[in-house]
Each structure stands twice: as structure tokens, then as C-alpha cells.
Amino acid sequence: MSRLPGLALAVALIAGSPAIPTGPAAAGEQGPRHVEKGSVQAVAAMQPGWNLGNTFDATGDDETSWGNPRVTPELLGDIRAQGFKSIRIPVTWGRHQGPAPDYTIDPAYLARVKEVVDQALDADLYVMVDIHHDSWQWVNGTGDDVLPRFSAIWTQVAAAFRDTSPRLVLESINEPQFTGGDPAARLAELNTAFHRIVRGSGGGNATRLLVLPTLHTSADQVHLDALGSSFAALNDPNLIATVHYYGYWPFSVNVAGGYRFDATAQQDLLDMFARIHATFVARGIPVIIGEYGLLGFDRHTGTIEQGEKLKFFELFGAQARARGVTTMLWDNGQHFRRTDGSWNDLELFHQIRSSWKTRSGTAATDLVFVRRSAPITAQTITLNPNGTGFTQIRLGATTLRRGPDFQISGDQLTLTAALLRRLTQTQGYGVTASLSLRFSRGVPWRLDVVAFDRPxxxxxxxxxxxxxxxxxxxxxxxxxxxxxxxxxxxxxxxxxxxxxxxxxxxxxxxxxxxxxxxxxxxxxxxxxxxxxxxxxxxxxxxxxxxxxxxxxxxxxxxxx
The missing domain is CATH 2.60.40 (Immunoglobulin-like)
Structure with missing residues (x-):
């Protein structure tokens, strides 16, 4: 995971995403149309996936240097028990490499990575291994050592995993970026070297699924097209395209007034899925969104308001299913507690897990504010059924009554003044009641009633x-x-x-x-x-x- 420079990225995002091409070039002429069904099925079987973030990708001495515990078989079993089918293990290799010309990887470090890969496979997970923060530490440079050093990593890693289960997938490099030369050409050179080295190592690597990223793992059309050209040149049916998605940037970090998952943020997500589907999936080339989430989560998950983030993840999961894309949640420790096997935000995880199979109804807000210093009146909230049907409202174990407590007309839900008065009659400010809006499918929508006055x-x-x-x-x-x-x-x-x-x-x-x-x-x-x-x-x-x-x-x- 990485963050691009604020102003340049913001200008690009606010300007809007590139239009989805529709002519022959959009149809692709960018790669083989006949990917083996086994490859597509394998990638589908990897859905959903999870990232073992801030562990082997840490740039300190070992896997615990960024604050996460040592990986255990129990942790990997817990991840499988949550419903995840695959795990991405980001690995930063450079700190554990010797000098030129051999660039030998520390045997103990390579053995430890292989041990965890084997444990994950034993937990019935597909596994994806990459070159991670090396991308911005040294791969982005212009020195003559970049390609030999990159090639040395894959030569050693390919040899180590030559006879490993085909459920191991190898990824060329994470979020590639370059400070000089032609970035697209440099990435194509690395992807080609990666492909040649792994395929040439023989054994299971001759047909192993290999993952190639776009520049910056961006889903902008220009970068998708460039990757498509690499697919065409390699003409290998066992290749997978990968991008990352952290949402419309102002919403993702809560800046520039982007504190709501509004129409602009929604359209950015829809356009991204449409582009990767048209460029790759529709042509039989599988796609993995190797990381997804919201960038503000790097600091803490409260950067984006709860209901707004839930709507983002609900729509993201729905689009992944509709577009046939495999996704891998970025988790550097902010979501799943690796010491006790629980979730920091269980409501968020329930929304994510539900989105793997169905849609959930949401609403324009998850907060109803009732002013204490003014007469209480009825309030109307717009529902987003998302193809479901509204069924009822629960307050704890009590089902609220249509008429005295609420009215529903189309997608307009009105909470009566009598209900709001009853729910806020106790003294004090803050959440006085949490209503559970139920729909015919998916998870309920929590609607907090908040007593307030002007700050x-x-x-x-x-x-x-x-x-x-x-x-x-x-x-x-x-x-x-x-x-x-x-x-x-x-x-x-x-x-x-x-x-x-x-x-x-x-x-x-x-x-x-x-x-x-x-x-x-x-x-x-x-x-x-x-x-x-x-x-x-x-x-x-x-x-x-x-x-x-x-x-x-x-x-x-x-x-x-």
C-alpha cells in the first residue's frame, strides 16, 4: 500500500476518471482471448482474499518490526474460518539481500517466508506472494543494478517454490513506480523478466498463475491498456491482471469536502469496475484487486464516518460480484486482531462478508439528530434498498409499529415525532437509541438516534x-x-x-x-x-x- 502525492492525485481524481473506451481498442486487441478455464476458475476460487499486511513487507529486522505478532498456523486458520479463501503475503526482500553480483537472499528469511506459505496452504488458502516495498525503496531507481537485483530475487524465490502447490500464485511487484525513464517501458521490462524467470525455472512454475500489475496498480485506462499490451506480447493463458483500489481520494482520506460517499465517490467506484471488466474480465483475463480499503484507515478507521464507510464496502462487494473480480482486503492490523482472532469493527466486517454473497439495504445516513432545545418533529430518511425490500424496524427485541412509530412511502422512511420524543426523553446528549432497519436480504442497517444541541x-x-x-x-x-x-x-x-x-x-x-x-x-x-x-x-x-x-x-x- 502507498499514498500518491496529494495535489497531483487530487487534481487527477477531481478531473474525473477516463471514459470507458468502446471501440475495437476497447475490445482489447490487448491479449489472448482464450484464457484456460482453469485459470479463471482458480482466480474465482480465490474470492474473497485478505492481506497479511505490515508483516513480511515490514522494512525492519523481521516480521514483527511494524508491530504485528509472529505469524502462526492458528492465525492462518482463523483467517480461513472468517470465510477468506486466499491470502496475499506481501514481502519486502531488499533488506534481506546480500550484495552484488549474487544478491543472495538470507536463507533463514526465505525459509521463514516459505514456512508461512506452506502453513497457509495447509489452512486451505490460496496464497499470493510478491515483491513489495522494494518497489519504492530501490526498484524505482535508474541504476544499472535494478534489473539484476530484481531478477535475482525472482530466480531464488522461483527455485524455492518450484514444486509448491499450484494454489500458490506469484505477483511480479507491488505498486510499481519509477523516478526516471519511460515508466511504462520499465514496468514492461520487469514484468517480462519476472515471467521469463519463473517460467524458465520449470516444475510447477511452468504453468503457475502469475500476477502482473499496472503502473502504480492504477485502474486508469491508460495503465490498463499498457498492461494489456504486455499480456498480448507474453501470450500466456495463465496470467492475471492486478490493480488496487482505495476509493475516490477525497472520500478515502476525508479531504476536500469528501466526507460523504456521495454520487461522485460512487461513480468513481463504478467506473473503476467497468474499466477493468471491459479491458480484461470480459475478454477472459482474470483480475484480482490485490488491495482495497480506504486510505484514511492508515491512521485509524474513524477517519471516515461509520455509515459512509459501510456504504462504500457494500457497493464495492456488489460490484466485485457483478463484474467477476476477486478482491483482497488490505489489513495491516487495523481490522483483524491477530492475537485473539476478533475484529476491531465487527459491524464493518459483517457488511464486508455479507457483500460477498448478496446486497444489503442502506440509507442516506446512519445518524438521526434530535435537538434537545427545540420542539421535536418527525424526520424523514431516504432508504437505499439496493434491490432488497424493506421489512421492519427493530429496537432491541421490540418491533416498531408502522403508523405510530414510522411510515414508509417508497424509499422514504419517516420516524414520527412521538417515536423520537420517546427515544430521547432521557436526560443527556449522545446516542439515546439504536434502531435496526431490516431488509429482505443482507445485514441490517443501524440508525442511531442522537440527542444534541449546537456545539x-x-x-x-x-x-x-x-x-x-x-x-x-x-x-x-x-x-x-x-x-x-x-x-x-x-x-x-x-x-x-x-x-x-x-x-x-x-x-x-x-x-x-x-x-x-x-x-x-x-x-x-x-x-x-x-x-x-x-x-x-x-x-x-x-x-x-x-x-x-x-x-x-x-x-x-x-x-x-
Missing amino acids: ALTAATGSTSSFAVPATFNGDRLATMTAAYPDGSNAGPHGWTPYKEFDRAFAPDYEAGAIRLTPDFFAEVAEGTPVTLTFIFWSGETVTYELLRTGTSVTGTPLA
Whole structure:
């Protein structure tokens, strides 16, 4: 997994995805149309997959250097028990290589990787092994040693796995990127060398499934077409195409106002699946999305609001099924707890697992805000049945009554004032009830009823290295923040948008009653010029606040 430079990527994404080609070139003329059924069936049998992230891809001394525990057969058995059929084992080899000309891999490290591969196969998993962070550590360079060193890795790895089960799949390189020369030509050279070396090693490698990535593992059409040309040149029916997908970038990290899984974010996902299907799947070339998720998860999974992320994963799973694509969830330890075999967010996993087989109904929101300081009125929420049928609403073990508690008209669900009054009659702010919206298929949709009033901010002093806005949230939740100078220009990082990146520039601390502004935010704030912050909350409330930086000192004042 990697993150591309913010501004360049943001501009490309906001400009929109390339149109899906429709002429003869789209039909492909990019590779063999007659992939053996066994290859397609094998890739289908790998669905769904999971990544053993931040383990053998760690750039420290061993597999535990990035904080994850040593891999055990029990862990791999747990992954299989969750319903996963395949596991991707990213491996960073360079730290464990000797010098030129042999570039010998440490035998103990190679043996350990092979041990875990064998354990995964014993757990009845398909396994995919790659070259991982080497891609940006040294493969991206222009030195004469890149191809020999890359080739040396695959020569040794191919020999080690020559007689391993055909359920082992080898992947050329993770997220290839290059700092010089013709990037497409350089990737084609590496993919060709990988193919030649593995096939030439004989044994099971003569027909083993091999995975070739696009540049950056991007699903942009230009990169899909370039990979298609490599498929045509190699003319091998046992090849698989791979891309990665972390969503529409503003939504994926919660920046530039992309805090909802809105029509733009949805269309980005739909277009990606349409392109890989038209370019490869429809022509009999299997595709694996070797990593998927949301980039904000790198920091923590709360960067994106719960209901919005659930809608993303629901649609992603539905499209994977509809388009015949195998997917592998990126998990560096933020999802599955490897020490006790449980999920950090069981609701999220239930949505992901359900999407492997069926669609689930969702709604425009998972939050209904009821103001304590005003008369309570009925509220209407738009449902997204996604081909299912709405059946009922549960409150714990109680089924709510149509009429007194709610009305339903088409996709419009109205919660009555009487129900909301009953659910919020207890004192205090925050979630007062969680309703379970049931549909004819899939998982229920949780709808939290939240008692709130307008948040209040107070004055503060601090420094550019440590500053927090004192906040009385009054049950509300922060969605995003904008920052602007008096002339209307954007302040802070990501200067091309007024909306700052959640958790990178700012983050709410509900327990402490504060909104923290990061050193990264102040690093790009001008001295001596007031900055107006606008905090936008999920209830729809907005609250403004003024900052003034003087050297490393910062003062903050609430605005009316």
C-alpha cells in the first residue's frame, strides 16, 4: 500500500476518471482471448482474499518490526474460518539481500517466508506472494543494478517454490513506480523478466498463475491498456491482471469536502469496475484487486464516518460480484486482531462478508439528530434498498409499529415525532437509541438516534506543536473543517481546497472535549494573518473560530 502525492492525485481524481473506451481498442486487441478455464476458475476460487499486511513487507529486522505478532498456523486458520479463501503475503526482500553480483537472499528469511506459505496452504488458502516495498525503496531507481537485483530475487524465490502447490500464485511487484525513464517501458521490462524467470525455472512454475500489475496498480485506462499490451506480447493463458483500489481520494482520506460517499465517490467506484471488466474480465483475463480499503484507515478507521464507510464496502462487494473480480482486503492490523482472532469493527466486517454473497439495504445516513432545545418533529430518511425490500424496524427485541412509530412511502422512511420524543426523553446528549432497519436480504442497517444541541467553542492559547480548541460537543459529531484567510484564500495544507484533511490537519477528541489542530496544519499557516476555521458537524450545524499564529504561539477565539 502507498499514498500518491496529494495535489497531483487530487487534481487527477477531481478531473474525473477516463471514459470507458468502446471501440475495437476497447475490445482489447490487448491479449489472448482464450484464457484456460482453469485459470479463471482458480482466480474465482480465490474470492474473497485478505492481506497479511505490515508483516513480511515490514522494512525492519523481521516480521514483527511494524508491530504485528509472529505469524502462526492458528492465525492462518482463523483467517480461513472468517470465510477468506486466499491470502496475499506481501514481502519486502531488499533488506534481506546480500550484495552484488549474487544478491543472495538470507536463507533463514526465505525459509521463514516459505514456512508461512506452506502453513497457509495447509489452512486451505490460496496464497499470493510478491515483491513489495522494494518497489519504492530501490526498484524505482535508474541504476544499472535494478534489473539484476530484481531478477535475482525472482530466480531464488522461483527455485524455492518450484514444486509448491499450484494454489500458490506469484505477483511480479507491488505498486510499481519509477523516478526516471519511460515508466511504462520499465514496468514492461520487469514484468517480462519476472515471467521469463519463473517460467524458465520449470516444475510447477511452468504453468503457475502469475500476477502482473499496472503502473502504480492504477485502474486508469491508460495503465490498463499498457498492461494489456504486455499480456498480448507474453501470450500466456495463465496470467492475471492486478490493480488496487482505495476509493475516490477525497472520500478515502476525508479531504476536500469528501466526507460523504456521495454520487461522485460512487461513480468513481463504478467506473473503476467497468474499466477493468471491459479491458480484461470480459475478454477472459482474470483480475484480482490485490488491495482495497480506504486510505484514511492508515491512521485509524474513524477517519471516515461509520455509515459512509459501510456504504462504500457494500457497493464495492456488489460490484466485485457483478463484474467477476476477486478482491483482497488490505489489513495491516487495523481490522483483524491477530492475537485473539476478533475484529476491531465487527459491524464493518459483517457488511464486508455479507457483500460477498448478496446486497444489503442502506440509507442516506446512519445518524438521526434530535435537538434537545427545540420542539421535536418527525424526520424523514431516504432508504437505499439496493434491490432488497424493506421489512421492519427493530429496537432491541421490540418491533416498531408502522403508523405510530414510522411510515414508509417508497424509499422514504419517516420516524414520527412521538417515536423520537420517546427515544430521547432521557436526560443527556449522545446516542439515546439504536434502531435496526431490516431488509429482505443482507445485514441490517443501524440508525442511531442522537440527542444534541449546537456545539460551543471557547478561547484558547497554545503553540504550533500543541493546540486544541476547547469544545463542548453537546452530542454532535464533527464531519469536516475549512480554513480560510480574510481575503477568502485557503489556509493550511492542501491549499487547493478550503476543506482540510480529517485527522491529518485536525481531529476531534470527544473524551477530552477538544478539537486538536496538528503541527502539520500550522506548518502551512501564515504568521500574523487571522485564519477563520469553520467546523461542520454531522447534524448540519456549523461553528466558526478564529486563529492567529505569532511565531510558534497560537491564540484562538470563537466567532459569533
